[in-house]
Amino acid sequence: MTTPADSSPLEQRPVLVVDYGAQYAQLIARRVRDANVYSEIVPHTLSTEQILAKNPSALILSGGPASVYADGAPSVQADLFDAGVPVLGICYGFQAMTQALGGEVARTGLREYGSTVVTADGGSRSLLEGVPDAQTAWMSHGDSVQRAPEGFEVLASSAGAPVAAFADENRRLYGVQWHPEVRHSAHGQAVLENFLFRGAGLAKDWTTSNVIEEQVERIREQVGSDRVICGLSGGVDSAVAAALVQRAIGDQLTCVFVDHGLLREGEAEQVERDFVAATGVKLYVAREADRFLGALAGVTDPETKRKIIGREFIRAFEAAEQAILTEASATGERVRFLVQGTLYPDVVESGGGEGAATIKSHHNVGGLPEDVEFELIEPLRTLFKDEVRAVGAQLGLPAEIVGRQPFPGPGLGIRIIGEVTGERLALLRRADAIAREELTGAGLDAEVWQMPVVLLADVRSVGVQGDGRTYGHPIVLRPVSSEDAMTADWSRLPYDLVARISNRITNEVDGVNRVVLDVTSKPPGTIEWE
Numbered sequence: 001m002t003t004p005a006d007s008s009p010l011e012q013r014p015v016l017v018v019d020y021g022a023q024y025a026q027l028i029a030r031r032v033r034d035a036n037v038y039s040e041i042v043p044h045t046l047s048t049e050q051i052l053a054k055n056p057s058a059l060i061l062s063g064g065p066a067s068v069y070a071d072g073a074p075s076v077q078a079d080l081f082d083a084g085v086p087v088l089g090i091c092y093g094f095q096a097m098t099q100a101l102g103g104e105v106a107r108t109g110l111r112e113y114g115s116t117v118v119t120a121d122g123g124s125r126s127l128l129e130g131v132p133d134a135q136t137a138w139m140s141h142g143d144s145v146q147r148a149p150e151g152f153e154v155l156a157s158s159a160g161a162p163v164a165a166f167a168d169e170n171r172r173l174y175g176v177q178w179h180p181e182v183r184h185s186a187h188g189q190a191v192l193e194n195f196l197f198r199g200a201g202l203a204k205d206w207t208t209s210n211v212i213e214e215q216v217e218r219i220r221e222q223v224g225s226d227r228v229i230c231g232l233s234g235g236v237d238s239a240v241a242a243a244l245v246q247r248a249i250g251d252q253l254t255c256v257f258v259d260h261g262l263l264r265e266g267e268a269e270q271v272e273r274d275f276v277a278a279t280g281v282k283l284y285v286a287r288e289a290d291r292f293l294g295a296l297a298g299v300t301d302p303e304t305k306r307k308i309i310g311r312e313f314i315r316a317f318e319a320a321e322q323a324i325l326t327e328a329s330a331t332g333e334r335v336r337f338l339v340q341g342t343l344y345p346d347v348v349e350s351g352g353g354e355g356a357a358t359i360k361s362h363h364n365v366g367g368l369p370e371d372v373e374f375e376l377i378e379p380l381r382t383l384f385k386d387e388v389r390a391v392g393a394q395l396g397l398p399a400e401i402v403g404r405q406p407f408p409g410p411g412l413g414i415r416i417i418g419e420v421t422g423e424r425l426a427l428l429r430r431a432d433a434i435a436r437e438e439l440t441g442a443g444l445d446a447e448v449w450q451m452p453v454v455l456l457a458d459v460r461s462v463g464v465q466g467d468g469r470t471y472g473h474p475i476v477l478r479p480v481s482s483e484d485a486m487t488a489d490w491s492r493l494p495y496d497l498v499a500r501i502s503n504r505i506t507n508e509v510d511g512v513n514r515v516v517l518d519v520t521s522k523p524p525g526t527i528e529w530e
């Protein structure tokens with residue numbers, strides 16, 4: 001199996017974010033792309049030669065949990081600063097740069113976490129052009145730069161950081177102690193853009209339309225005259241991936257929608273009818289409920305469920321391959337490529353980010369079996385959902401598709417906490433349909449990122465209904481707001497709406513006698529319960 005993981009989807013020279021184990025390294029790349037400059041992340045384990053071989057237009061060294069002077073802390077090779085490539089160090093990256101160039105980093109006991117006032121030192125503005133003399137910035141450090149290396153001018157300081165920002169304009173090297181990539185840094189984007197446009201002299205030359213042009217070209221080259229299938233779910237990501245591939249290779253593409261029995265009410269019909277009408281794709285529907293429910297029988301562990309579902313998806317695609325080839329009366333041929341609408345968050349959460357922990361195996365990444373024979377095409381693998389929505393709009397996909405709330409590939413299978421059975425699926429499908437109907441009726445679809453409805457199948461509680469005792473299951477409502485699914489907050493839905501959903505579910509769904517609201521952000525929770 002080959003994945004496009006380490007190849008840039010674009011031909012442009014990237015701004016490389018070197019990841020030192022930062023919490024949100026991908027946010028830095030994201031903010032750079034927001035400034036219309038292409039950016040990607042690379043691990044800190046690459047050598048100077050490997051980094052330079054990627055022909056970066058500039059480098060950003062990320063934050064990280066280590067202390068530069070600790071044993072085994074990741075270091076920066078000093079020769080990275082001799083290549084003439086502009087560099088911005090952030091937090092750990094700033095400290096590591098200081099150390100590599102002969103400045104001084106120490107732990108003074110003055111820690112700063114959260115909102116902090118940073119004051120400009122009154123010399124040249126450089127990174128602080130257009131930013132007020134006293135700005136609110138987000139800090140998260142225990143070490144600080146005590147003395148800047150030779151050749152650097154100190155630009156700003158804070159109560160806990162005598163050197164909070166510095167610049168060496170001659171060598172185009174810069175650093176900040178705070179985190180310009182987080183929204184809580186009021187002028188963070190301005191600081192990043194000062195680095196990109198004033199410091200590094202880059203041009204604004206990346207938009208989502210570059211994704212389209214360059215991916216179309218790349219896919220054409222990769223595929224040649226071979227046949228391609230695309231896993232299509234009716235969701236945003238696969239719709240955009242399919243539209244891109246269709247633009248590239250037309251009717252060499254067949255989309256495969258797998259009805260795995262874990263779908264919501266009306267979903268299969270909607271994909272078969274509305275989706276095809278909107279996009280004109282060639283669609284093969286694989287009815288595979290028995291395969292999936294059989295494989296899931298008796299399984300309760302979330303990661304095991306996810307791996308089984310990931311495997312059965314591939315088996316379902318393989319079975320579909322045969323049917324499609326027969327339909328196309330092209331026996332002897334093989335389908336070489338499988339398109340998936342994989343996004344960056346799917347990859348990081350599956351443990352694919354540098355040094356990142358596995359949170360859950362997304363069926364399309366960490367849940368894939370070892371023996372996949374298709375070559376994967378994942379044109380959206382470095383992007384976030386809102387970027388993908390922009391690409392979709394640009395490709396002319398209808399607003400209902402581009403604006404749809406996400407629904408995970410493993411479907412209701414990871415929303416039944418406990419074993420997945422036909423009976424439990426029917427119950428959850430009903431409860432979910434009611435909740436969605438009410439949310440839509442209240443006009444809140446666009447405000448809510450998504451609202452998983454979860455069945456706690458192994459939990460029962462005592463209730464009283466019609467003067468009789470019940471011993472039923474709870475349903476959890478999990479409405480969240482989010483920008484990119486990496487972090488999320490619980491949505492403050494109007495109480496009368498929550499009351500209506502609760503009432504209807506307990507009245508209309510047999511076996512449910514309690515509805516609870518999940519009021520946990522991410523972190524510490526995740527959006528889905530498994």
Ligand SMILES: Nc1ncnc2c1ncn2[C@@H]1O[C@H](COP(=O)(O)OP(=O)(O)OP(=O)(O)O)[C@@H](O)[C@H]1O
Nearest residue numbers: 231232233235236237238257258340341406407409
């Ligand atoms: N029922 C399905 N049939 C075929 N392929 C699927 C199905 N569900 C998911 N996939 C594949 O797995 C990928 C990842 O699923 P995911 O739910 O993250 O994306 P999506 O459904 O395209 O978009 P969204 O996140 O908006 O739901 C999809 O892009 C698609 O390629």
Ligand SMILES: O=c1[nH]c(=O)c2[nH+]cn([C@@H]3O[C@H](COP(=O)(O)O)[C@@H](O)[C@H]3O)c2[nH]1
Nearest residue numbers: 361362363406407408409410485526527528
């Ligand atoms: O296609 C998918 N396959 C998966 O295995 C999967 N797991 C979670 N999700 C979706 O990803 C986003 C983040 O979810 P979590 O906060 O639960 O990790 C949310 O939008 C989830 O719905 C998945 N999508």
Ligand SMILES: NC(=O)CC[C@H](N)C(=O)O
Nearest residue numbers: 063064091092141142143
């Ligand atoms: N957020 C960071 O990059 C922290 C850097 C370093 N570990 C410190 O505490 O100062």
Ligand SMILES: [Mg+2]
Nearest residue numbers: 235407408409
């Ligand atoms: Mg989906």
